[in-house]
Amino acid sequence: MGVNKKTFAKEVSVNTAEQTLTIIWGDGHQTVFPLEGLRKSCPCAVCAGGHENMGKPIDPDIFKKPPTQTWTITNLEEMGNYAVQIYWGDGHNTGIYQWESLRSMCPCDICQPE
Numbered sequence: 575m576g577v578n579k580k581t582f583a584k585e586v587s588v589n590t591a592e593q594t595l596t597i598i599w600g601d602g603h604q605t606v607f608p609l610e611g612l613r614k615s616c617p618c619a620v621c622a623g624g625h626e627n628m629g630k631p632i633d634p635d636i637f638k639k640p641p642t643q644t645w646t647i648t649n650l651e652e653m654g655n656y657a658v659q660i661y662w663g664d665g666h667n668t669g670i671y672q673w674e675s676l677r678s679m680c681p682c683d684i685c686q687p688e
């Protein structure tokens with residue numbers, strides 16, 4: 575079995591001025607996440623509201639809401655080839671975002687029609 579290009583992040587970049595995190599996937603698709611929505615969809619037990627809520631799909635509408643503050647990312651640490659740990663400027667770093675769920679959360683018009 576080879577690498578699943580759809581959920582393989584070829585390139586990840588953060589643009590603090592634009593408040594976005596951009597992922598270029600192995601299949602060439604590009605995902606632009608507004609930082610606030612990404613912070614609010616943190617998959618850790620604390621943010622999800624308990625272990626029983628972990629792994630629930632995120633409503634991509636979260637990315638359409640206007641930001642209420644400026645967010646920063648201080649570090650991105652890839653966990654093998656299945657996830658990335660995001661270190662937020664507010665000190666929160668227990669969120670481990672799986673590439674697969676990031677791809678399924680992609681807020682673009684192709685991935686989320688209407």
Ligand SMILES: [Zn+2]
Nearest residue numbers: 616618621669
């Ligand atoms: Zn969290």
Ligand SMILES: [Zn+2]
Nearest residue numbers: 680682684685
């Ligand atoms: Zn997309």
